[in-house]
Amino acid sequence: xxxxxLMKVIGMTVIxxxxxxxxxxxxxxKKKDTEKQTKTVKEQDKKVKIESNExxxxxxQVITVNMPPEAEYINSQTLEVYEQDLKKYNNTSQLIxxxxxxxxxxxxxxxxxxxxxxxxxxxxxxxxxxxxxxxxFQVSIENKSMPEMKFLDNGVPExxxxxxxxxQPNTAVPMVLAFAEENPxxxxxxxxxxxxxxxxxxxxxxxxxxxx
Numbered sequence: 001x002x003x004x005x006l007m008k009v010i011g012m013t014v015i016x017x018x019x020x021x022x023x024x025x026x027x028x029x030k031k032k033d034t035e036k037q038t039k040t041v042k043e044q045d046k047k048v049k050i051e052s053n054e055x056x057x058x059x060x061q062v063i064t065v066n067m068p069p070e071a072e073y074i075n076s077q078t079l080e081v082y083e084q085d086l087k088k089y090n091n092t093s094q095l096i097x098x099x100x101x102x103x104x105x106x107x108x109x110x111x112x113x114x115x116x117x118x119x120x121x122x123x124x125x126x127x128x129x130x131x132x133x134x135x136x137f138q139v140s141i142e143n144k145s146m147p148e149m150k151f152l153d154n155g156v157p158e159x160x161x162x163x164x165x166x167x168q169p170n171t172a173v174p175m176v177l178a179f180a181e182e183n184p185x186x187x188x189x190x191x192x193x194x195x196x197x198x199x200x201x202x203x204x205x206x207x208x209x210x211x212x
Contacts, residue, residue: 109194116184
């Protein structure tokens, strides 16, 4: 042990000193073990679950939109959508939900008849007071301009670091979400551009890890 190397004496002094230092070492080890266990419990408690944002208080907040790391290798069309939404929302004041995740609708929304799906761009805002990881959530969407068409919820699995990067408080990242049509029917082959003013989205089953 470290204490035993600090001094060397003869006879009973050596024995007494060794016993005392050994006792102190045991107490120090126990203390470290306790601290380690406490830290582990705290880390487990950092997993946050939010059932819904419905009815929760909101506030105005200036947000910073960052490109996700994956922007370096995504296709040019998606990158253009990301850049468009970044320009729209970066350094602007937005109404976001207190201590939760907020989705802001971007400028891109398109119905693809090939896949019978609605694709819309969003900006994901971290409205909490900590950095977050392992974010997942469920999104429902409604297109007021085409009320006869119903779309399934999009259950977004845990987002990776390449998708959201270093997700700090009051920052945001762009993303494109797809929603499959519930009962697709034969339609015209041409796609339809949707005015995002007619789009409403609801966020629920939000889960993430809060990182101090």
